[in-house]
Ligand SMILES: Nc1nc2c(c(=O)[nH]1)N[C@H]1C(S)=C(S)[C@@H](COP(=O)(O)OP(=O)(O)OC[C@H]3O[C@@H](n4cnc5c(N)ncnc54)[C@H](O)[C@@H]3O)O[C@H]1N2
């Protein structure tokens with residue numbers, strides 16, 4: 001069959017993108033802790049203090065010297081004099097001598113001279129200021145030591161770390177409330193096609209609701225980009241040229257539709273008319289996603305996504321999401337195209353899959369769990385359909401040199417966020 005496009009392997013796309021991105025200067029900005037969820041650190045972050053700042057009890061009970069409880073049991077207790085109580089939130093002046101104990105709440109400051117804490121249930125109060133210990137303690141028992149969490153000057157997070165909700169607690173605990181992050185990737189998403197109408201519009205015969213600008217903007221926002229949904233632009237040279245020109249201050253522009261070889265597909269000519277160097281690659285050897293375009297115009301990356309919604313979605317997952325991760329500072333340009341271990345899981349395939357040799361194939365799957373085993377159920381459909389994607393949790397990649405995968409084989413899945 002006649003092939004219209006020269007199909008380039010994904011590696012060729014990575015190579016061209018790497019050479020462009022490796023020279024790019026990434027902008028940073030200072031933000032506050034409350035705004036930092038999902039942002040990417042632009043510097044290494046070191047602890048400015050010891051955490052905890054003083055040794056603390058992990059239980060309610062009595063601060064003691066471990067040696068004073070040596071050999072203690074329910075039938076042979078040891079006896080300790082209570083010299084006072086530890087107050088929360090203030091420095092204690094108490095200092096224990098041999099045979100002494102101080103009442104302490106969970107989290108209270110360990111007084112000088114103490115090296116262990118007796119749990120209240122391992123004691124009996126004999127008199128107002130005398131207790132019995134039924135337990136023999138080891139040094140350090142029920143104590144979290146000063147700087148045990150992290151010491152002053154120790155590395156907490158590396159540059160490029162994505163801040164998760166759990167990290168925000170650690171930063172708050174250390175009093176780090178302002179820091180530098182990479183600016184979010186600035187991305188615009190355009191849909192083209194005279195048949196397209198916005199989602200909220202009434203569809204006349206022949207019209208199709210725009211899917212791609214909605215699904216792709218949402219996905220890229222989710223992974224940390226600042227995405228502008230431009231909407232639908234009519235399939236006319238001048239209208240598209242004006243629309244694209246307006247977006248050239250962005251770092252990445254996605255244009256879905258008009259990437260194939262039909263009579264109306266003027267995208268290539270249009271991109272080449274906008275500036276240098278123009279279209280660098282047209283045709284990607286993945287399925288679906290064949291007609292993908294890569295262009296660079298005056299420092300802005302332009303990706304022409306295939307119009308079919310599942311194809312656009314697949315290229316977005318495989319190619320554009322990777323570019324956004326680099327623009328966001330989460331991934332080094334040199335690592336472009338390398339699998340992200342964070343998003344990979346393994347599962348057993350529930351049916352045979354066949355694939356054409358010569359193109360990497362991506363198939364959405366549903367993840368199922370049965371008897372503690374994880375299974376991948378392929379969702380097979382034409383790339384012009386969308387609902388399959390809505391049910392898919394992940395993508396399977398069938399490498400270019402494989403003709404298929406057998407039922408029962410263990411496959412690697414990339415989670416769809
Ligand atoms: N003779 C050939 N025809 C086609 C080939 C080919 O190699 N030879 N490739 C096919 C493949 S594969 C794909 S994918 C599509 C890609 O087409 P385009 O990128 O040029 O996109 P359009 O022609 O504009 O649209 C294709 C299809 O998708 C619908 N579409 C487009 N945009 C949206 C959107 N934002 N939301 C929902 N649906 C959209 C559009 O209505 C068309 O049905 O080309 C094949 N043809």
Ligand code: MOO
Pocket residue numbers: 286287288289290291306308311312383384
């Ligand atoms: O490449 Mo098309 O994108 O296979 O549907």
